[in-house]
Amino acid sequence: MLSDFRRSVRNQWVVLALTGELDLGSAPRLHQTVVGEVASGHHHLVIDLSGVDFMDSTGLGSIIGALRRVRSHGGDLLLVCTEQRVLRVFEMCDLDRIFVFHVDVDSAVGTPVRV
Amino acid sequence: MAGIVELHVPALPEYLQMVRSVVGAAASTGANLKPERVADLRLAVSEATTNAMEAHGLSGLEDRVTVRCDLSASRIEVEVADCGPGFDPNSLPSLPDVNSPDRLRHESGLGVSLMHHLTDETIVESHDDGTAVRLIVHFGD
Numbered sequence: 174m175l176s177d178f179r180r181s182v183r184n185q186w187v188v189l190a191l192t193g194e195l196d197l198g199s200a201p202r203l204h205q206t207v208v209g210e211v212a213s214g215h216h217h218l219v220i221d222l223s224g225v226d227f228m229d230s231t232g233l234g235s236i237i238g239a240l241r242r243v244r245s246h247g248g249d250l251l252l253v254c255t256e257q258r259v260l261r262v263f264e265m266c267d268l269d270r271i272f273v274f275h276v277d278v279d280s281a282v283g284t285p286v287r288v
Numbered sequence: 289m290a291g292i293v294e295l296h297v298p299a300l301p302e303y304l305q306m307v308r309s310v311v312g313a314a315a316s317t318g319a320n321l322k323p324e325r326v327a328d329l330r331l332a333v334s335e336a337t338t339n340a341m342e343a344h345g346l347s348g349l350e351d352r353v354t355v356r357c358d359l360s361a362s363r364i365e366v367e368v369a370d371c372g373p374g375f376d377p378n379s380l381p382s383l384p385d386v387n388s389p390d391r392l393r394h395e396s397g398l399g400v401s402l403m404h405h406l407t408d409e410t411i412v413e414s415h416d417d418g419t420a421v422r423l424i425v426h427f428g429d
Binding site: 194196197198227229230231233234235237238240241244258262265266267268270271 | 308331338
């Protein structure tokens with residue numbers, strides 16, 4: 174389960190920082206949060222996975238859904254992830270090629286927002 | 289060390305973490321199993337248990353999911369069994385190429401291939417009245 178879920182806004186990016194484990198128990202919470210952000214007009218999201226120490230394919234699925242949702246509104250999704258075990262799930266599913274990874278939030282929010 | 293650990297857990301997501309923890313602890317008692325291999329097994333078990341819980345949830349079943357760890361001198365075998373309606377493991381739909389825009393329409397369907405990737409052997413036996421997935425990791429590899 175996710176033990177913490179923080180939201181902040183930096184340089185026009187909405188940053189969602191997750192802590193804990195991203196699986197069947199917590200993925201619906203991420204899904205609902207992203208749906209809410211997009212419905213509120215926030216289409217440029219950063220999901221900070223630095224504090225996530227476990228993720229399975231259900232968690233990955235919620236991130237795939239987030240990418241699809243923001244892109245369908247002309248937005249973008251950036252990921253912050255350095256945990257090898259989490260990165261490995263993206264790699265094993267061959268999905269590391271469609272996401273943009275940053276090593277920290279500063280780097281991610283330094284990306285210009287394309288409107 | 290050899291032995292059997294068996295769990296009967298409600299098909300509820302909040303029990304996933306406990307299943308992973310117990311299997312991880314059982315696997316760690318195995319001879320020289322590297323932490324990376326234990327982590328791989330935990331992930332594979334999470335995939336199998338998620339599928340089992342979803343099978344019960346979709347069918348409105350209140351039965352518990354069984355997770356059985358059989359530890360021998362040479363390997364650990366984890367069996368995850370459910371009472372769901374089953375599926376044909378040989379006709380799972382393939383996913384679009386990652387370069388296709390349609391790939392983002394698929395948020396699920398990765399679990400079984402991940403299990404094969406993460407273990408030495410993954411055996412799926414599925415019938416109308418349930419599915420059993422056996423995840424096997426050999427020690428010393």
